[in-house]
Amino acid sequence: MKIGAKILRVKSCSSTNDLAKELAISGEKEGTAVISDEQTKGRGMKGRSWYSAPKKGLYLSVILRPTHSNLSLLPLVAGLAVIDAVFDSVGIRVRLKWPNDLIWGKKKLGGILCEGGFLGNKVNYVILGIGLNMNHGRDDFPEEIRHQATSLKLITKEDMDENIILGNLWLALNHWYGQFLLGEGKKIVSIFKENSILPLGKEITVSTERGEVSGIYRGIDSQGGLILESRGERRTFFSAEIKTMKNNKKEE
Numbered sequence: 001m002k003i004g005a006k007i008l009r010v011k012s013c014s015s016t017n018d019l020a021k022e023l024a025i026s027g028e029k030e031g032t033a034v035i036s037d038e039q040t041k042g043r044g045m046k047g048r049s050w051y052s053a054p055k056k057g058l059y060l061s062v063i064l065r066p067t068h069s070n071l072s073l074l075p076l077v078a079g080l081a082v083i084d085a086v087f088d089s090v091g092i093r094v095r096l097k098w099p100n101d102l103i104w105g106k107k108k109l110g111g112i113l114c115e116g117g118f119l120g121n122k123v124n125y126v127i128l129g130i131g132l133n134m135n136h137g138r139d140d141f142p143e144e145i146r147h148q149a150t151s152l153k154l155i156t157k158e159d160m161d162e163n164i165i166l167g168n169l170w171l172a173l174n175h176w177y178g179q180f181l182l183g184e185g186k187k188i189v190s191i192f193k194e195n196s197i198l199p200l201g202k203e204i205t206v207s208t209e210r211g212e213v214s215g216i217y218r219g220i221d222s223q224g225g226l227i228l229e230s231r232g233e234r235r236t237f238f239s240a241e242i243k244t245m246k247n248n249k250k251e252e
């Protein structure tokens with residue numbers, strides 16, 4: 001089934017990822033999407049909360065049942081789909097920060113949260129959660145994130161029409177997920193890199209489960225992992241977050 005062909009729309013829920021997960025466990029087909037006007041316990045990466053003001057943002061989760069297991073590419077697939085949908089809807093080029101951030105300037109416009117469920121060692125489902133700040137004014141963000149968050153309305157000074165963005169998002173998600181299913185990992189990674197805020201050779205620090213590692217960014221491998229050269233050795237990270245990026249001439 002095509003992504004977005006079936007949509008469950010709710011006024012409020014704890015997290016669209018949780019609702020989609022329940023549906024996936026009870027057998028709902030691939031492609032079904034859940035959208036909520038607000039989330040009372042929206043989640044971000046690393047257990048952080050995702051602030052989800054009523055009717056200001058897009059809070060969306062899609063059920064996928066991928067037939068191959070290169071799952072680390074899925075946040076990249078979703079990121080590419082969102083930046084294409086935003087470009088087709090409002091004409092601005094949002095950038096990507098590996099693995100899951102949607103960035104405008106130095107501010108965060110949205111994020112992706114992929115969560116999977118397994119049956120034995122086989123992937124049963126993946127929930128692709130997308131949060132996009134659409135119609136937030138500055139005061140709609142809590143004070144502690146105001147300096148680092150932005151919305152499409154703040155960028156374009158225009159009210160966003162969710163239906164237009166959604167229409168383009170379904171097209172883009174079907175396109176990029178189709179590429180994923182066809183095994184076009186190299187193409188996905190290459191276009192992700194073209195749209196990344198991170199230039200090759202940049203000094204960065206990533207935060208991993210085992211602590212922080214600093215090194216030089218050497219690209220993204222065909223599985224979607226971040227390649228870092230640290231102390232002369234190349235290491236690939238799949239579950240990490242870029243903490244700081246050094247301006248190579250002088251510290252930011």
Ligand code: BTN
Pocket residue numbers: 014015016017018039041042043044045046048050058059060061100101110111112113129130131132
């Ligand atoms: C991040 O940047 O840390 C990821 C944010 C993902 C937020 C979306 S909103 C829809 C879906 N439901 C959630 O609880 N989280 C994701």
